[in-house]
Amino acid sequence: MRKGKVREHWASRFGLILAMAGNAIGLGNFLRFPVQAAANGGGAFMIPYFVALLFLGIPLMWVEWALGRLGGTKGHGTAPGMFEMIWKSRAAKYFGLLGIALPLCVVIYYTFIESWTLAFCFYSANGTLSQMANAHSFHDFFNGYLGGNGYTAAYVFFVLTVLANLVVMWRGVSGGIEKLARVAMPMLFIFAAILVVRTLTLGSPVPGHPERNVFNGLAFLWNPQFDRLSETKIWIAAAGQVFFTLSVGFGVISCYASYLRKSDDIALSGLSTVTLNETAEVVLGGSLAIPLAFAFLGAGAVTAIAGEGPFSLAFVTMPLIFKGMPFGQLLSTIWFTLLFFAGITSSVALAQAAIAFMEDEIGWSRQKAVGAISFVIFACGNLVMFGPGVLGEIDFWAGTIGIVIFALIEVILFIWIFGADKAWAEINAGADIKLPRIVYYVLKYITPIYLAALVVAWTAQDGISVALMKGVSAGEVPWRWGARLLIAVILGALIILIRRSRHLKKDEAHSHG
Secondary structure (H helix, E strand, C coil): CCCCCCCCCCCCCHHHHHHHHHHHHCCHHHHHHHHHHHHHHEEEHHHHHHHHHHHHHHHHHHHHHHHHHHHHCCCCCCHHHHHHHHHHCHHHHHHHCCCHHHHHHHHHHHHHHHHHHHHHHHHHHHHHHCCCCCHHHHHHHHHHHHHHHCCCHHHHHHHHHHHHHHHHCCCCCCCHHHHHHHHHHHHHHHHHHHHCCCCCHCCCCCCCCCCCCHHCCCHHHHCCCCHHHHHHHHHHHHHHHHHHCCCCCCCCHHHHCCCCCCCCCCHHHHHHHHHHHHHHHHHHHHHHHHHHHHHHHCCHHHHHHHHCCCCHHHHHHHHHHHHHCCCHHHHHHHHHHHHHHHHHHHHHHHHHHHHHHHHHCCCCCHHHHHHHHHHHHHHHHHHHCCCCCHHHHHHHHHHHHHHHHHHHHHHHHHHHCCCCCHHHHHHHHCCCCCCCCHHHHHHHHHHHHHHHHHHHHHHHHHHHHCCCCCCCCCCCCHHHHHHHHHHHHHHHHHHHHHHHHHHHHHHHHHHHH
């Protein structure tokens, strides 16, 4: 950070917790989680899920909060500066570039998906969706929106979504992101609660099928299939969901935490954000889409829907279900508004890491940084929009395997190189609660071993086949190579910027002088 520049701070602890929760609570809570649970053993999925939450998610969350607060006291809001601060090596800052590249790559496609929720909120409110006759018409409408009708509407809503994100980011951390969270997060929980209450009071909506009711739908989702716990892929899927749901491994939590004051609590605040997130995911997200689909469509249809993935559930199945309910147009509008709030609070968080890097290490004004990052999101978003397979390719390398590798790097640097005792003291500094000593040993031994095992398992299960593009159609191959080139260009550009950063060079000279 340039001399004389004063870094922002969160205006209040309440606003910080809501903003951190907004970062974590995203589309995955209401879409990805119920699909993952339904497809991976129902209630049995929750066993590896909570194991991963306790031994990966929560420990990593505290690591990133502590690393971020420590970095912020030295003017570093992103991983390159933070890593160089705790590891006196010229290589440290280059390991840290993943903490900027990963969220930047993810926000490029995430913003496009977010724009779908804004569009379907509009189509729900104006009655377009209520005019659809059946599942086929909803399916055709969604596919038409994504390209069959010439991309016109999709492009308009994508531009509007980029602009909405730009406005929030332009106003800064406390004036934009925190104010958004103060409005969006309470509204999200209110809307989710309305939908859950309506769902639980639905009864048996299909005449002649009393077995199709919401409570049997909840049983379908949560009855454990214990025989599936021996499947490695379920443990990997559960760990992946925990990474998504808490937003660990992206470098975003540490970026947000860098705007804390040195004496601010992180132990209780971090646990509060986890509680909010798990409430949104397990209690609310687990009580909506799958139970509703079961009540209206039956068990066979739910199994098929889970196999199709979260997008079909959100944009085809849910509006179809709402159409058959009283006040369906209103409920559909609430559903997509909820998803948009979940999306935008996460997308501004993902973009903030790159913005903070431009501000702190390159010396740009916030407005210049926001303008540049918004342009990158918009320009690269066109590749995602028009390139078949691009979204999935970026999601795997940046949003799946990349975040696990980066989380492993974080833990090794903070716990083993910076020092477990110093890291433990940093986590507990200013804490409003006393963390049990067992957490120290989890951080030092269990979490890094767990992460290393995930990297190996993920690589063996998906990495090799994805790298070799097995099963990819000939038409998608050049687009997927384009996605890889985009990731390489982003990494290359960040390396150049890191090398040119006078602030980082000054820190490096000081640490090696």
